[in-house]
Amino acid sequence: xxxxxxxxxxEQHAQFTADADVNARGEFEVIAITAGQANGWxxxxxxxxxxxxLWDGTNSLIDHAGFFDMPSIMKLGGVCYAPTxxxxxxGIKATLRPFGPCGPLVADLGREVLAAKAKGDPLPKIGxxxxxxxxxxxxxxxxITRITSLDLVIDPARGGDFLRALNQAGTPRREATMADIAxxxxxxxxxxxxxxxxxxxQITEDAAAVRALLGEQARQQALEDxxxxxxxxxxAMCGHLLDSGLAASRLPAPMQASVRKQFSGHVFxxxxxxxxxxxxxxxxxxxxxxxxxxxxxxxxxxxxSDDKILAAVQDMMEVPRDDALKAVKVExxxxxxxxxxxxxxxxxxxxxxxxxxxxxxxxxFASIVANxxxxxxxxxxxxxxxxxxxxxxxxxxxxxxxxxxxxxxxITGTIASLPTVAKGAEYTPLMIGEGHELSSFVKYxxxxxxxxxxxxxxxxxxxxxxxxxxxxxxxxxxxxxxAAIFTQASAIGPTLVDTGALFNNTAVTTAGGHLNxxxxxxxxxxTAWEAAAAAVYNQPMLVSNDTGYIGTGKKLALDxxxxxxxxxxKGQAEALFIPRWEADxxxxxxxxxxxxxxxxxxxxxxxxxxxxxxxxxxxxLLAPGLCIGEVFGLMPEIxxxxxxxxxxxxxxxxxxxxxxxxxxVGVADFRPMHKNNVAG
Numbered sequence: 035x036x037x038x039x040x041x042x043x044x045e046q047h048a049q050f051t052a053d054a055d056v057n058a059r060g061e062f063e064v065i066a067i068t069a070g071q072a073n074g075w076x077x078x079x080x081x082x083x084x085x086x087x088l089w090d091g092t093n094s095l096i097d098h099a100g101f102f103d104m105p106s107i108m109k110l111g112g113v114c115y116a117p118t119x120x121x122x123x124x125g126i127k128a129t130l131r132p133f134g135p136c137g138p139l140v141a142d143l144g145r146e147v148l149a150a151k152a153k154g155d156p157l158p159k160i161g162x163x164x165x166x167x168x169x170x171x172x173x174x175x176x177x178i179t180r181i182t183s184l185d186l187v188i189d190p191a192r193g194g195d196f197l198r199a200l201n202q203a204g205t206p207r208r209e210a211t212m213a214d215i216a217x218x219x220x221x222x223x224x225x226x227x228x229x230x231x232x233x234x235x236q237i238t239e240d241a242a243a244v245r246a247l248l249g250e251q252a253r254q255q256a257l258e259d260x261x262x263x264x265x266x267x268x269x270a271m272c273g274h275l276l277d278s279g280l281a282a283s284r285l286p287a288p289m290q291a292s293v294r295k296q297f298s299g300h301v302f303x304x305x306x307x308x309x310x311x312x313x314x315x316x317x318x319x320x321x322x323x324x325x326x327x328x329x330x331x332x333x334x335x336x337x338x339s340d341d342k343i344l345a346a347v348q349d350m351m352e353v354p355r356d357d358a359l360k361a362v363k364v365e366x367x368x369x370x371x372x373x374x375x376x377x378x379x380x381x382x383x384x385x386x387x388x389x390x391x392x393x394x395x396x397x398x399f400a401s402i403v404a405n406x407x408x409x410x411x412x413x414x415x416x417x418x419x420x421x422x423x424x425x426x427x428x429x430x431x432x433x434x435x436x437x438x439x440x441x442x443x444x445i446t447g448t449i450a451s452l453p454t455v456a457k458g459a460e461y462t463p464l465m466i467g468e469g470h471e472l473s474s475f476v477k478y479x480x481x482x483x484x485x486x487x488x489x490x491x492x493x494x495x496x497x498x499x500x501x502x503x504x505x506x507x508x509x510x511x512x513x514x515x516x517a518a519i520f521t522q523a524s525a526i527g528p529t530l531v532d533t534g535a536l537f538n539n540t541a542v543t544t545a546g547g548h549l550n551x552x553x554x555x556x557x558x559x560x561t562a563w564e565a566a567a568a569a570v571y572n573q574p575m576l577v578s579n580d581t582g583y584i585g586t587g588k589k590l591a592l593d594x595x596x597x598x599x600x601x602x603x604k605g606q607a608e609a610l611f612i613p614r615w616e617a618d619x620x621x622x623x624x625x626x627x628x629x630x631x632x633x634x635x636x637x638x639x640x641x642x643x644x645x646x647x648x649x650x651x652x653x654x655l656l657a658p659g660l661c662i663g664e665v666f667g668l669m670p671e672i673x674x675x676x677x678x679x680x681x682x683x684x685x686x687x688x689x690x691x692x693x694x695x696x697x698x699v700g701v702a703d704f705r706p707m708h709k710n711n712v713a714g
Contacts, residue, residue, distance in 0.1 A: 061131050066164050068125030077175045085178035089117035089128050095185040096136040110134030159189040289314045353410045371492040383486050407672040410501035418509045425637040426516035429651045431658035438475045441663045443702035473700030481692040504693040508670040515699040517641035525711050537709040543585035550708045556648050566650045566708045567593050573705040594650035597636045602645035607636035652706035659706035663698035670695040
């Protein structure tokens, strides 16, 4: 059996030859592994001593499990027990008890090998090979982590052998000689002479011997049938290995055909195929090398396995690739089932993680799905924005916070101008407005379940749809929260710290007076808009809410930039503010009046149901009115939970995709906003 070395995360996996003795019960005394160099790895005595307990209860098979199958009960030949450290041999010693369907084969082979050695006859190359997992620092083995099996194989790499036969007490067993037969040991004088066997006794003994012979023949036939089946399985495995090896070789078709002809229909070792493919590559290089023109070396891009799988998952989820991954060429994933098995090795869909079957060394199924789902949220967010649900982003001031404490919004522009300072005079204190409005963070979210049945049925469409639904729900939620600022409390908005409703028509010189509410319809001329714009422009900036200062600040001196309307007024607002033809603009503008075409942006608010109400809002960069606070980002976060320790997996066979959105939506200042509540 050719030894293999397979890196798995921090562990290494290899198979190593062991030596063995056999006792009269057919049990083998096995030297599983010794300190020193083996298959390119340096095993220290310290590492081996620390692994002694791991060898207790290790299975022994007839031949190693192949690349494409699981260890089979039909191959079971025994079990190891009572491992100890053998100081003289500097190795791990254990007893192997024949057991299972192939147990008799193990015992028979042991006896036949010992008999052949005693006679000096030619011996087959059979022995024991250890299949183990370990961690290494460079080529030095520092820890043995798992023992897969200790198997009886043909042609072990280091030539393991049966050394001697032992009796049950552990002393050498002596074979009978001709002298023993010719001159049997006399019985004691006091013992009575045995009676001569009767005819009936002889017939009974002969019948028993015949039955034993027939049973042995049946057992031998069963072993031969099992061996034939094993050869068929191994031939099929070699066929799969040949197909996969040639597919990955990237050799030209004629060379692949030549290698296939050499190995097709035969049982071979993996190293033989690897050597043949390497030889074909060397031949191809020798034939094509002289004709190749090589210029200066340039490194364009480098991709690892994580980059490739991320690109494949982004393709599967139908989201745009990251810019750095656009040049990656990968095979398409068949669906979410294939991705799940590659990351978890959970062939039986129990919700667990099985590293011996995992095909990808880093990351996890949950992390890669969450990563790509969050990218899908970004894509869907942009799509919903183009559909009009990002109207609030144009009028709202968005601010990032580092905690979830109550937000105190600050008003900008409260220092209207700087006073004059006379030569040699003292600077006077500036009055800074202190109208701090408050808002609290609210957490929004929920989860959607992915059943194990969805993975088994490869329901990729459901997985692909989830982030789009979650993104749509999140952006609609923000839209609804911002729209409600204008419509709550019978369309006059929330109450501010100055005790006045956001929209009212009380004089600004009165505590709580905002003078930003009218009842005029939008109309087909600029008359109504001009009245609202003038009211915003003339709003006095905040100096102080103390008596004597209310309404004494200088003018805001800003015209509103956005006209908010329900869907029913969309066409009317666009006709007013989007100039299509010069004739339209001049016809709409009254004689000598202002022309707002091209200067005001109409925005449709999806959640507004009143067909006549409308509002005017200033540019938030100049005068923030509506404010949104976020901690973890303006877009929602996607989390995926699912492993064998997850309660949902244990109780419901369900992975959960959770969305979390922490937001604070409120008003910093009433001055940049004006409302027209038109009686219907």
